[in-house]
Amino acid sequence: MREIHGIDRIDRRILAALQTEGRMTTLDLAERVGLSPTATAERVRRLTRDGVILGYSARLDPGKLALGLLVFVEVKLDRTTPDVFDTFAAAVRRAPEVMECHMVAGGFDYLVKARVADMTAYRRFLADVLLAMPGVRETHTYAVMEEVKSEGMLPI
Incomplete structure (x- = not known):
């Protein structure tokens, strides 16, 4: 332990x-x-x-709330400077479709996890939200076909 x-x-x-x-x-x-x-x-x-417990929430069924499509999007920025990072992060925080967003090391800058109704809604989200965010140069999308494990519980 x-x-x-x-x-x-x-x-x-x-x-x-x-x-x-x-x-x-x-x-x-x-x-x-x-x-x-x-x-x-x-x-x-x-x-x-002490900030160990951050809060409480209910787990909801996305399919019953017309949010059946889960996507992961790799985002590459045009510049990697503190001001571009800050502006992008602020824009992501305002997007309700984005469930998680992580700055990562590797071949791209951010990994975004988002939920939308379907592929038509995703196309709209990509064009109107993600690609409109400041500094976004390129994206690669991975649509989830099956959620194998989605708990969110920490192994304590």
Whole structure:
């Protein structure tokens, strides 16, 4: 087991439980980790205060919300300067279709993960949003045919 400063065995159990069921009551969580509800609540407050727990959210079915197409897009910028990076990052943050965006090392600058309704919606997103972003020189798109694993849980 990896050592993480300030995180003990019980904290790990709390984090693992909350990752699988974030709506669990403090009482249920306390029973699961073997602490009193008060001690459990204090640990959750500390983990939240320390930025280990970033928040809570519901996992939604994209297909039922007309967001069935998942794409990954490699983005190459025309220049790699701090001002171009900052401007591009700000534009990405404003695009609701973008679920994730990562600056990467290698043959391109950013990897964008986006969800849209279908290929027609993606074509519109590519033309009106991605290619309109400042500094974008080139893109390569990979449409997902099947999501094999999509959890978002950290191996703690």
